[in-house]
Amino acid sequence: MKGFPKNIKTKQDFKNLLAIPQYREQALKDLQTIYNTKDDKAIRVVSVSEEIGDLITEEISNPVPVWRQKGFGSRKEIAKILGKK
Numbered sequence: 001m002k003g004f005p006k007n008i009k010t011k012q013d014f015k016n017l018l019a020i021p022q023y024r025e026q027a028l029k030d031l032q033t034i035y036n037t038k039d040d041k042a043i044r045v046v047s048v049s050e051e052i053g054d055l056i057t058e059e060i061s062n063p064v065p066v067w068r069q070k071g072f073g074s075r076k077e078i079a080k081i082l083g084k085k
Contacts, residue, residue, distance in 0.1 A: 011071035018081070028082065035078045039065045 004026050008014060017027035042062040048055055067075050 014070070031078055031082060034066050034070065035075060035082060037066050
C-alpha cells in the first residue's frame with residue numbers, strides 16, 4: 001500500500017490503519033466523520049402523481065447507515081474506538 005487509501009471499505013480496514021502509526025490520526029478523523037454522520041433516517045417515495053409530477057414520501061429508519069455499511073455493529077462501537085463514553 002502506498003499512502004493512505006482513498007476509500008476505506010470495512011471495519012477491518014480501519015483496524016489495520018489504526019495499527020499503523022503514520023495513518024492512525026487520519027483513520028480516527030474518518031471514523032469521527034462516520035460517527036457524526038446523521039443518517040439514521042431516510043426518505044422513501046410512497047407514490048408519484050404522474051399528472052402533476054408530485055412525489056409522496058415518508059421518513060423511515062435508514063436500514064443501512066454508513067456505520068453499518070462499514071461493518072460496525074452500532075454507532076457506540078465507533079464511539080468506543082474514538083475513546084468516547
